[in-house]
Amino acid sequence: MTLTSLMNIIFDLGDVIIPIDLRAPLRNFAMLANQSEEAMEALWKKHGIWQQYETGLIDDENFRQAVRELVRHETDAPDKWADELIDTAWNTVLLDLPVERIDRIQALQGQHHGRPHRLFLLSNTNAIHIREVNRRLVSLGKPTLEELFERVFYSHEVKLMKPNPGIYQHVLSEANLVAEETVFLDDNRANIDAAAALGIRAVHVVAPKTIIDYLAELGA
The missing domain is CATH 3.40.50.1000 (HAD superfamily/HAD-like)
Incomplete structure (x- = not known):
């Protein structure tokens, strides 16, 4: 046909x-959070943020806040996880x-x-x-x-x-x-x-x- x-x-x-490159955001968030890629992957799978965001259960603002809460260390500077930084790391999936x-x-x-x-x-x-x-x-x-x-x-x-x-x-x-x-x-x-x-x-x-x-x- x-x-x-x-x-x-x-x-x-x-x-x-x-x-x-589906793993690129994991690598970038892991690097920013000074964690291993494996540990970062485990966190994402446990909390299901990706799926929640892509099924519209959370919006942009709530997605970014969920990322901050998931990977940000308590000693991080307040501006380390700015919206632009999260978006840039997240968009590394796109080649x-x-x-x-x-x-x-x-x-x-x-x-x-x-x-x-x-x-x-x-x-x-x-x-x-x-x-x-x-x-x-x-x-x-x-x-x-x-x-x-x-x-x-x-x-x-x-x-x-x-x-x-x-x-x-x-x-x-x-x-x-x-x-x-x-x-x-x-x-x-x-x-x-x-x-x-x-x-x-x-x-x-x-x-x-x-x-x-x-x-x-x-x-x-």
């Missing part, structure tokens, strides 16, 4: 559009943005066999990361994520995370999509399996291939 019949395309963000991927998505906004593609973004993410991605896009003269796609669906706004089937059902319902006419590109096997179970054509993005390669295989 090609994109002749699959006219709706849903993209993941991390490691699909922009490469990420260099490949402009050619943005250009490829923009090209899909045109016609394909006489019909326009409908493009969507579905990401487990949070407001700090989205602001940083959009800042980088604008600095490169590219549209923001909200301008690049017809609709964006962020876990912290939907208050559900992939691979929960509810988040896919939400996207299908909100965008009025037919699952069998929709392709979803994601780098996580569990996310792919969950989408496929609902009838969505799910494509597992695995390096060294990129979305440019997979879109070509689909005939886009």
Whole structure:
């Protein structure tokens, strides 16, 4: 099946559009707190701050305060854990943005066999990361994520995370999509399996291939 019949395309963000290093924030917070990376990882897993933030249970301010309480030593200077420092360490998860991927998505906004593609973004993410991605896009003269796609669906706004089937059902319902006419590109096997179970054509993005390669295989 090609994109002749699959006219709706849903993209993941991390490691699909922009490469990420999930351990980078742990390394940076550990360094700032003078702790081992293993100890920092144990703290994050115990308190579940990442998941709380990315499901919208806590907002930016509460996330930063939770980080301070989790990793700040009592002898730290008051300004050591300023908002900007936390945001910078947190955003190290985001690696260099490949402009050619943005250009490829923009090209899909045109016609394909006489019909326009409908493009969507579905990401487990949070407001700090989205602001940083959009800042980088604008600095490169590219549209923001909200301008690049017809609709964006962020876990912290939907208050559900992939691979929960509810988040896919939400996207299908909100965008009025037919699952069998929709392709979803994601780098996580569990996310792919969950989408496929609902009838969505799910494509597992695995390096060294990129979305440019997979879109070509689909005939886009």
